[in-house]
Amino acid sequence: MSRLLVQGGTLLGLTTPRDIRPATDLYAEGGAIVAAGEEASRRAGAPGEPVERLDARGKWIIPGFVQAHLHLCQTLLRNGPEGLELLPWLTQHVWPGEAAHDAETLGTSARLGLAECLAAGVTAVLDMGTVRHSDSLFRAAARAGIRYTGGNVLMDDAATTPPNLRATAEEGLAETERLRKAWHGRERGRLRVAVQPRFAVACTDGLLRDAAAYASTEVLPIHTHASENRVECQAVLRRTGLSNVRYLAEVGLLTPRTCVAHAIHTDEVDWSELAGRQASVAHCPTSNLLLSSGVCPVPELRRAGVTVALGSDGAACNNSLDPFREMRLAASLPGARAIPETLAAFEVLRMMTWEGARALGLAGAEGLVPGAPADFVVLDPEAAWSLPVEWAEEPYGAIVYAMGRENVAVTVVDGVVRHRSSDPTVGGLKPRPDEIRKAVASLKSRL
């Protein structure tokens, strides 16, 4: 059983802006926080397995970041063509690249992405996979020790998808079921399988309805894209007579276990549909700007009562998996509206942490309190370029606007240290540059 004592850090629990405990010890055992304050060192002093100690004096402890929308299969497709919108970008770069993966290149792509996540303080991800070789994703996630929700992607529409990246509804859902039996709940529950129709444009009506029924029977998370791009929205409207969100509701895919990526081109009816069915939205601001998709109406969604989490999307449309960049952009974009609004740094931090956990359906108490999962990040405000921090009453603006990945000292998932800034290889998880080059050459040879 893992035992970890984090000594003397400032605990920022992010439940309310006042949830700040300076110079406080934190003790985790068996993957959960069991004590804070004086009780923490008492519990750590009790006989048992050896206790790992982290000196966190002068450091800030925050809940782990949650990447609520990723494509680890696309990490090796980073730095592709610029200036394309969603559909040509998919057909020209992403889908051929995904179809060219074998089990080995997909594993390398996932390791690279997960190492980048852990090094940036990410403790949980929701990953939209690809059609084949999905065991490689789960193997990489098991090795990383991260909380991973993912699975194979479902896409079956012969009119819109390439033959080498397509599976019938029956084949696709049989593969999800195979993955569920092999991986769901493994690694102390850190690995979970989600049902993932890619987006309505790539899926037949029958597949979407079967996917909804299957997810409901097995009580699995659902992850899909919707209303990212105007051309995509028009295609769905032409085919179904409905907006994307209303169509997802109609086929049964909008549930409290559903996380919808993007939701940019949405209206009041969509917002209340999402809120009423308790579905969450993953806001991916960098990707949305790079693919000229538009800007998600985050203030409206939040006012309607929708949980809005944050994600980097794939490295192919970002081109970085950096939660600090997404937070900074999410906090800044409301200020660029015709009628400017503000989104407080504290709220953006909640979106990147607790709201992300809610979007993924990760159970557990909020806050760095006994009973909460021991998923947290040790930030070093003295690293890099974030000093001074004395001017602000609250530390949240410093994290969102001044800090970056270079301030992440340690990442802890499930009570175990999974990354230290002193080890840039992330425990050997990060593929070496020659491994990355070899995997890309292998991918290219199959294009």
Ligand SMILES: [Zn+2]
């Ligand atoms: Zn995506």
